[in-house]
Amino acid sequence: xxxxxxxxxxxxxxxxxxxxxxxxxxxxxxxxxxxxxxxxxxxxxxxxxxxxxxxxxxxxxxxxxxxxxxxxxxxxxxxxxxxxxxxxxxxxxxxxxxxxxxxxxxxxxxxxxxxxxxxxxxxxxxxxxxxxxxxxxxxxxxxxxxxxxxxxxxxxxxxxxxxxxxxxxxxxxxxxxxxxxxxxxxxxxxxxxxxxxxxxxxxxxxxxxxxxxxxxxxxxxxxxxxxxxxxxxxxxxxxxxxxxxxxxxxxxxxxxxxxxxxxxxxxxxxxxxxx
Amino acid sequence: xxxxxxxxxxxxxxxxxxxxxxxxxxxxxxxxxxxxxxxxxxxxxxxxxxxxxxxxxxxxxxxxxxxxxxxxxxxxxxxxxxxxxxxxxxxxxxxxxxxxxxxxxxxxxxxxxxxxxxxxxxxxxxxxxxxxxxxxxxxxxxxxxxxxxxxxxxxxxxxxxxxxxxxxxxxxxxxxxxxxxxxxxxxxxxxxxxxxxxxxxxxxxxxxxxxxxxxxxxxxxxxxxxxxxxxxxxxxxxxxxxxxxxxxxxxxxxxxxxxxxxxxxxxxxxxxxxxxxxxxxxxxxxxxxxxxxxxxxxxxxxxxxxxxxxxxxxxxxxxxxxxxxxx
Numbered sequence: 178x179x180x181x182x183x184x185x186x187x188x189x190x191x192x193x194x195x196x197x198x199x200x201x202x203x204x205x206x207x208x209x210x211x212x213x214x215x216x217x218x219x220x221x222x223x224x225x226x227x228x229x230x231x232x233x234x235x236x237x238x239x240x241x242x243x244x245x246x247x248x249x250x251x252x253x254x255x256x257x258x259x260x261x262x263x264x265x266x267x268x269x270x271x272x273x274x275x276x277x278x279x280x281x282x283x284x285x286x287x288x289x290x291x292x293x294x295x296x297x298x299x300x301x302x303x304x305x306x307x308x309x310x311x312x313x314x315x316x317x318x319x320x321x322x323x324x325x326x327x328x329x330x331x332x333x334x335x336x337x338x339x340x341x342x343x344x345x346x347x348x349x350x351x352x353x354x355x356x357x358x359x360x361x362x363x364x365x366x367x368x369x370x371x372x373x374x375x376x377x378x379x380x381x382x383x384x385x386x387x388x389x390x391x392x393x394x395x396x397x398x399x400x401x402x403x404x405x406x407x408x409x410x411x412x413x414x415x416x417x418x419x420x421x422x423x424x425x426x427x428x429x430x431x432x433x434x435x436x437x438x439x440x441x442x443x444x445x446x447x448x449x450x451x452x
Numbered sequence: 453x454x455x456x457x458x459x460x461x462x463x464x465x466x467x468x469x470x471x472x473x474x475x476x477x478x479x480x481x482x483x484x485x486x487x488x489x490x491x492x493x494x495x496x497x498x499x500x501x502x503x504x505x506x507x508x509x510x511x512x513x514x515x516x517x518x519x520x521x522x523x524x525x526x527x528x529x530x531x532x533x534x535x536x537x538x539x540x541x542x543x544x545x546x547x548x549x550x551x552x553x554x555x556x557x558x559x560x561x562x563x564x565x566x567x568x569x570x571x572x573x574x575x576x577x578x579x580x581x582x583x584x585x586x587x588x589x590x591x592x593x594x595x596x597x598x599x600x601x602x603x604x605x606x607x608x609x610x611x612x613x614x615x616x617x618x619x620x621x622x623x624x625x626x627x628x629x630x631x632x633x634x635x636x637x638x639x640x641x642x643x644x645x646x647x648x649x650x651x652x653x654x655x656x657x658x659x660x661x662x663x664x665x666x667x668x669x670x671x672x673x674x675x676x677x678x679x680x681x682x683x684x685x686x687x688x689x690x691x692x693x694x695x696x697x698x699x700x701x702x703x704x705x706x707x708x709x710x711x712x713x714x715x716x717x718x719x720x721x722x723x724x725x726x727x728x729x730x731x732x733x734x735x736x737x738x739x740x741x742x743x744x745x746x747x748x749x750x751x752x753x754x755x756x757x758x759x760x761x762x763x764x765x766x767x768x769x770x771x772x773x774x775x776x777x778x779x
Contacts, residue, residue, distance in 0.1 A: 232673050256676025263670055269532045270666045270721040280667070283660050284676025336675070 181208040181243050181339045181372065183229060183259070188238035190228050198224045199396045202238070206340070211366040211373045213383035216393035217417050222376045223264075225393070226342050229374075230261050243339065256284035260333035262343045274320070274328050275313040278303055281335025303334035307361060323354030330358070334365070341365075343375040347382060355379065359386040384408055384431030392416055404431035461719040465732035472736045476508045476743040477501065481751045503634065510633045510641055511742045511756070512735035514701035515711075517648040517693040519734020522708030523715075523726050524655050524690035527662040528683050529596050536694040536708035538596065539580050539687070540603025541573045542629075545698040547606045548572020550613045550625045565628065566640055566699035573695030576602050581684070591669060591680050595687060630755040631702030633742050644700045651693040652731045658686055659724035666723075706760040707738050710768045717771055737764070 188202040198221045206212060214222050227233035229240055231247035240247045242258050250258070260281070281303065282296045292300075304310040307327040312320060317328060326346055333341055343362075347355035363386050365371045377383045383390060383404070390407040392400040394416045400407045405425075413421040413434060420437035457464045477486045482500060489497035518536050525534040537543075552558060552568030583598040584591065614622050635641040655662070661682035664672040669679040694708070711734045715726060741759040748754060 230674060232670060252673070252676045252678050256674070261674040263674065266667055266671050267530075268667050269530055270527065270663075271716055272663075272721050276663070276720070276722050280660070280663055280675055283664055286660065288657055288660075333674075 181258075182206060182241075183243070183340050183372070183374075184241045185225070185229060185235075186239050186241070188228055188235040188240065190224055190233060190235045197236075197396070199228065199235075202228075202397065204229075204391070204398065206372060206374055208339070208372055209366070209370050210389055211363065211387050212375075212389035212391060213387040214374065214376045214391045214393055215378070215380050215383055216399075219395075220393040220416075221396040222393055223344055226261065226263075226344055226376060230259060230342060231255060232261075253284040256336055256338070258339050260336040260338035260341050262329050262333045262341070262346060264344045264348070266329055268317075272317050273314055274304070274309060274317055274331075275300065277317050277328055278313075278331045278335050281332040284336065299335050299337055303331040306334055306365060307331040308357070322349045323351070323358070326350060326354075327358060327361070330362075338371075340372040340374065343373070345376055345378065347377060347379050355382055362386070380408065380413070380434045384434060385426070386431075408432050408434055458719060461725065461729055462732075465729055465736070468736055469732060472740055473508055473512075476511075476739050477504050479743050479747045480504060481747060506638065506641065507634050507742065507746075508739055509645065510635045510700055511739040513641070513645045513648050514633060514697045514704060514735075515707050515738025516652065516731040516735035517644075517697040518704065518708035519711035519715075519730035519737070520648075520652045520655055520727055521690040521693040521697070522734075523712035523723065523730045524662060524686050525708075526712055527666040527723055528686045528690075529592050530666055530668065531596065532713065533709075534596070535705075536690070536697070537603070537703070537705075539599030539691060540576045540601075540606055541691055541694045542698060542703045543603040543606030543610060544572040544574075544576025545569040545695065546572070546625070546629050546703065547610050547613070548575070549628050550610055550617075550621075553621050553624050553628075554613060554617060563637060563640060566637075569628075570695050570699040572606075573691070573698055576606060577688070577691040577695070581688070592665070592683050592687075595683070629703045631704040631757050633701045633738075633756055635700065641700065644696045647696045648693060648731075651689050651696070652727060654689045655686065655693075656724065656727045658682065658689075659722070659727055662686055662723040662727075663721075666721075701756075704738065704757040704760060706757065706764050707734055710764045711737055714764075714768060714771060 182205060184205040185202055188199055189197055190199040191197045204225065214225060216222055224233065228235050231240065234248060242250065242255070247255060278300050279292060282292060282299065286292060286296065304313055307330050309324060309327050309331055312324060317325065320328065326349065330343065330346065346358060350358065359382055362373055366373050388403065390402070390404045391398055392407050392412060399416055400412050408423050410421050410423045413423060420439065422435045422437050424433045426433050474486065478484065484497050484500050486501055489501045521536040525536065525538055526532060529538065548568040548571050549565055552564050557564040557568060580595060580598045580602050584594040614625060661677055664675045664677055665679060665683055665686070669683070672679040672682065712726065712730055715729050715733055719725060719729060738756065738760065741763055742756045744763070745754045745756045745759045
């Protein structure tokens with residue numbers, strides 16, 4: 178099997194009537210990587226996802242998924258290569274967890290066929306991998322935020338994709354649920370070789386679990402490399418416009434990052450902006 | 453037993469259908485025993501039975517079409533308040549009929565009123581889809597907004613026509629809109645039944661698309677669908693079903709809004725099961741309501757839409773509260 182990759186080449190992109198969010202944007206993700214895009218609000222992180230998944234057509238440049246231009250893939254072929262867990266999916270319908278995860282199979286099922294053994298196996302595996310098998314027959318809306326998020330990831334896993342994109346998967350989760358999810362993702366990445374790219378505001382968690390961090394600001398990549406390389410106090414401060422503490426972790430994982438408390442006389446000027 | 457029925461909801465619906473049909477044939481302003489009328493020679497009893505059977509068939513078609521369409525609208529527009537009339541179909545149909553009545557088109561053919569209602573509904577649908585065509589990512593959102601706007605404009609035009617009409621025409625328009633399930637023409641009933649069955653079959657075939665779209669267009673895209681095309685097919689077919697129902701029975705409220713909610717709560721939300729269930733139970737519900745409508749006050753008929761709201765409303769509230777206490 179040839180090595181699979183996803184690649185944005187010289188991509189420019191804007192929303193109708195708006196300024197360019199991305200310009201001359203390049204990013205390549207190799208098979209088996211576990212990477213995170215971090216960066217301040219409005220840096221263009223979500224736009225990168227929409228472009229990589231083909232949901233948003235770039236005005237210039239191309240996106241290649243497994244060597245094929247994403248816009249030319251059939252919807253079903255695209256969904257078999259690439260799964261996305263967007264932020265805050267909502268439905269008014271009282272689906273059970275199993276019904277939701279089965280929706281991950283839509284692109285693989287012939288229109289009139291019921292789910293077969295392979296589909297049921299994929300759904301069961303996805304439920305187990307995300308540690309939600311015991312909720313299979315529970316209504317989705319009865320679950321807590323952490324469980325819901327794992328179900329959404331399970332739905333994406335049921336697609337049996339080669340690459341998984343997650344948009345702020347831990348933003349609604351407490352520290353325990355967030356660490357649990359990241360550990361499950363790390364296991365998937367190591368055991369099954371699934372390529373994973375996530376967007377997050379949780380620098381800490383990304384630094385400890387991902388092997389590659391991509392720091393974005395104002396539509397471009399500011400730094401790209403192993404967590405310890407990407408995360409320096411100067412870079413974090415420049416990107417987020419806030420002084421940061423970056424410290425090596427005592428257990429040898431990725432560095433610990435925290436916002437620095439500013440001296441009392443500087444705090445008084447906070448209301449006048451961060452500049 | 454209850455668990456088994458929940459797992460096989462279609463069997464339950466298929467078993468309930470003949471029972472409900474038999475009950476509907478028995479009641480009315482004049483009591484008739486269906487089996488006695490069929491066996492006996494009384495031509496009056498036979499004639500009454502035939503009228504009731506036609507009316508029963510119309511109620512099954514109209515109720516089934518409205519409930520199935522309502523389920524599709526609620527899924528694609530992701531709005532629990534969406535019903536068959538959300539895209540302005542009722543306004544368009546009413547306007548079509550008012551125009552037909554105003555120009556006395558019914559003198560040409562008995563087919564004129566339902567045809568005019570259908571034409572009005574389809575014209576509104578075309579206008580709505582055309583208005584929303586340019587919308588990119590938020591397609592369904594735009595369809596709904598356009599539908600509400602076109603529907604409001606149609607209703608205003610209808611109000612204008614009613615205000616300048618003579619009293620008799622106004623009365624006719626009002627009565628048509630209140631709905632009457634006694635089909636004037638068996639040929640039209642047959643066509644409407646075929647359209648309804650075909651439309652429900654298409655919706656069933658696109659049941660998985662409805663499931664995915666109920667998570668939003670973006671999620672449907674990620675799951676591997678062309679979301680806009682799937683939404684267009686589902687909304688278009690649901691609107692054709694609604695237009696057919698309105699042309700056959702007038703504007704009957706409540707079935708299309710509430711039946712899908714009740715069925716989802718009882719049997720789950722997967723649209724591959726929901727669409728056939730809505731077709732059957734929507735029809736049964738409207739047939740039973742119509743039986744009440746034509747027998748409750750003796751010879752004086754109540755519009756079927758009034759009964760659907762009186763019966764369906766409290767039942768739905770009971771179900772909603774029961775579930776809330778459980779969960």
